[in-house]
Amino acid sequence: MRILHTSDWHIGRSFHGHSTLDALRGVLERLADQVRENDVDVVIVAGDVFDSAAPAAACYSLLTDTLAALSASGAQIIVTSGNHDSAARLGFQAALLRDGIHVVTDPLTVGIPITIADAHGPVHFYGIPFLEPALVRHLWPDAGLRSQHATIAHAMGLVRADLEARGGRSVAIAHCFAAGVEATAGVEREIRQGSLDVVALSAFDGPDYVALGHIHGRQQLSDRVRYAGAPLHYSFGEGDKPRGSWLVDLDADGLSSVTWLDLPVPRSLKTLRGTLDELLTDERFTDSEQAWVCAQYTDATPQLDPMRRLQARYPFCATVMHTPEGRRADDGLTYSRRVRAARSDAELVDAFLIHVREGEGASEHEARIVRDVIDERSLAEARA
Template identity: 70%
Template sequence: MRILHTSDWHIGRTFHGHSTLDALRGVLEALTDQVRRYDVDVVIVAGDVFDSAAPAAGCYALLTDTLRGIADAGAQVIVTSGNHDSAARLGFQAGLLRDGIHVLTDPAAVGTPITIPDAAGPVHFYGIPYLEPALLRHLWPEARSQAAVLDRAMGLVRDDLARRGGRSVAVAHCFAAGVEPTPHLERDIQQGGLDVVPLQTFAGVDYMALGHIHGRQQLAPHVRYAGAPLHYSFGEGDKPRGSWLVELDADGFAGAEWLELPVPRRVVTLRAPLAEILDDARHAEHEDAWVCVEYTDALPERDPMRRLQARFPFCAKVVHLPAETAERDTRTYVERVRAARSDAELVEAFLVHVRDGAGADDRERELLGEVLDERVRVEALA
């Protein structure tokens, strides 16, 4: 059996204020082409199908078109909900879709598989939707953490599998121990402490398809994250986009191959002085990319976004990160102002406050001295 493992579509997510819907549609069409080209039997979508609990109408249309396209390509589809999804809204789709498309969002049904046979016999697919401990106390009162609810869910999977026999695949959306998250991106499930799920929790199945981390990762030969199909932050720029093509033979897991997906627009971060970024010919290759600029000039530059977008039309983020920063004055601005003994010191306190610790340079002090001296002269004549 051939299984395509994907996750974290985040339909409806924006990229620094820009819609990603059309770009994602093209990528998911390429994924559908892979289903046809590689004769895939089952496609797994391991959670975070939508980016929010209340997606816009166009998001539902894209999901429906994609799932039906995959089914038309000859594969069955198994979809679970993630922490971004509303399980109720995503589950509502289930009754509207045709045979062969399974949307699994009910925690009470965790131990009941979707069984799909191949020439070697049945393969049992256990969908584990994102499990919020606080909302499951009526089912599993003793489970008060992500690790505990996943342990309980996988226990139900193993118990059911022991009765049925055969090969198995489980699908979950969580932080597993050993992953490398994208900083500030995979939110809402806190990494660290009890919310990290130990790797041994996933024992007992032939393949574990995980979602939530946006970069591909292999925690064990049969335990993998596929990552997101599209770049959703500049922190993901170095992470490839694609999905795992998983092979099951008569004995279980037989291997996995990474299938690349197209990148509609590259994501790059440029760090250098602003003038260099604006003028250096080496950056010409990035003029059609999504660009984040971290300019290292000592002082903030005037209107950097407008100037950068003249060269990089898709510059979406500008950050001032001085290569060298002045030593911090631990006093508050009010304390520095009150301590000023002259107009020159008052101006210096203001410049230090608004320029990230950098006071006036020698030329600026000379000009300020001239201005202040002229003011004193005019006041004396008044």
């Protein structure tokens, strides 16, 4: 049996205020082509189909079109809900879907497989929707579910118990943060914000393959436990990570091989660093002019209207950051001491600029403007 493992489509997510629907549509169309070209039997979508619990109408249209294209290729499809999905909205018409499309959102179905046969016999697919411990512990009151690890471990215990009774080959599908993930793998927003709840790798013992979602970068935790990551780049931190899916082959004895299928990147992501003048003129940045750009300008002081100026060269500049290189040496003087030491209005202005610009006083051009303004004021006072 040939399986394609994908996840974290996040239909409806924006990228720094820009819609990603058209780009994602093109990528998912290519994924459907790959399913057909590689004679895939089963497509797994391991959670976070949508980016929010209440997606816009256009998001449902994209999901419908993609599922139809995948189904038309002859593959069966198994979709589980992630933490971004509303299980109710994603699964409300699961019973009405065409044959071969399975949507798993009900925690009470954990341990009940979707069984699909090939020439070697049945393969049992155990879908585990995202299980928030606080929301599901009442379903298993004796299990003491206080963490994601405890919850997934309990769910996998149900899977193993059913599998022991049935026998045969099996695949588990879950949406969680598993131990061993690299810190730079494209970590979900909630994890980066501190809600880290790690599931030990041993929790996934048993099945021939474990298809995980939740991490946006490709990860191989073992030969049989993997993340496919998201099909699009959703942050600049993911910019150097490949996009794609895992092509998993099962033979009569279980896992046979796993290979990576690349997906196209509609627009590359580049993080550029230099002074604002360098970013606007330097030829070494020419190949980034049509990329999504995160511009980090290193001038000592904030510059005027940097986004507008940068977008003249980089029309897809999405974010601008002021990241000055180093800090000027502290001379130990407080602002009040500088003010008291000023012997003229020009020195008083310079003391203020040093205070608010991290040690940088007036430039030669600025000092000339200050002198002109002071001279004009003195002349006006003399005439009065």
